Amino acid sequence: xxxxxxxxxxxxxxxxxxxxxxxxxxxxxxxxxxxxxxxxxxxxxxxxxxxxxxxxxxxxxxxxxxxxxxxxxxxxxxxxxxxxxxxxxxxxxxxxxxxxxxxxxxxxxxxxxxx
Amino acid sequence: xxxxxxxxxxxxxxxxxxxxxxxxxxxxxxxxxxxxxxxxxxxxxxxxxxxxxxxxxxxxxxxxxxxxxxxxxxxxxxxxxxxxxxxxxxxxxxxxxxxxxxxxxxxxxxxx
Numbered sequence: 001x002x003x004x005x006x007x008x009x010x011x012x013x014x015x016x017x018x019x020x021x022x023x024x025x026x027x028x029x030x031x032x033x034x035x036x037x038x039x040x041x042x043x044x045x046x047x048x049x050x051x052x053x054x055x056x057x058x059x060x061x062x063x064x065x066x067x068x069x070x071x072x073x074x075x076x077x078x079x080x081x082x083x084x085x086x087x088x089x090x091x092x093x094x095x096x097x098x099x100x101x102x103x104x105x106x107x108x109x110x111x112x113x114x115x
Numbered sequence: 116x117x118x119x120x121x122x123x124x125x126x127x128x129x130x131x132x133x134x135x136x137x138x139x140x141x142x143x144x145x146x147x148x149x150x151x152x153x154x155x156x157x158x159x160x161x162x163x164x165x166x167x168x169x170x171x172x173x174x175x176x177x178x179x180x181x182x183x184x185x186x187x188x189x190x191x192x193x194x195x196x197x198x199x200x201x202x203x204x205x206x207x208x209x210x211x212x213x214x215x216x217x218x219x220x221x222x223x224x225x226x227x
Contacts, residue, residue: 043218
């Protein structure tokens with residue numbers, strides 16, 4: 001079945017450092033790919049998405065490119081801030097017969113930014 | 116953000132007791148989901164609904180049942196709770212197939 005493998009955490013960086021969180025996937029067909037972020041005590045929020053190969057999703061300075069040839073969707077940010085401290089989840093979608101998409105999540109990567 | 120409310124937010128109960136978690140959304144979204152979040156597993160789908168009275172199983176549905184009698188409410192029931200069902204449970208709703216899922220703030224459930 002479908003699966004998502006994420007970089008093991010936790011990751012600790014200094015403010016203004018460059019961030020990369022690796023994500024690779026296994027899927028039949030052509031799924032959409034997502035990054036979700038979870039702040040302490042809250043539910044997940046969609047950070048960005050890409051729906052087909054070579055698409056780049058971006059939001060709040062974060063970017064990820066859908067690489068079909070390497071089955072990857074790595075999350076990057078050029079200069080992280082303390083407010084970026086959170087848990088980040090990579091996910092892929094699998095369309096059902098009912099018109100919606102089920103999500104398969106990676107295990108999550110906890111990111112801590114030090115001032 | 117989509118108005119999704121989960122209740123209760125925290126619950127402690129004993130093995131063998133029935134437990135019902137409620138998810139309420141005010142966005143008239145068609146699709147709703149229940150996930151559990153456990154260390155080392157991320158979020159895993161338990162059940163989902165694609166309309167009133169229409170539900171289907173997810174990846175980890177054993178020991179759980181769901182009901183959706185109204186568009187706004189999606190209930191998750193543990194008929195006889197076990198310690199392995201100790202987890203954080205998240206509900207999500209989705210308006211359409213190309214729209215993002217919006218998550219509630221979670222219910223922390225402990226089965227002693």
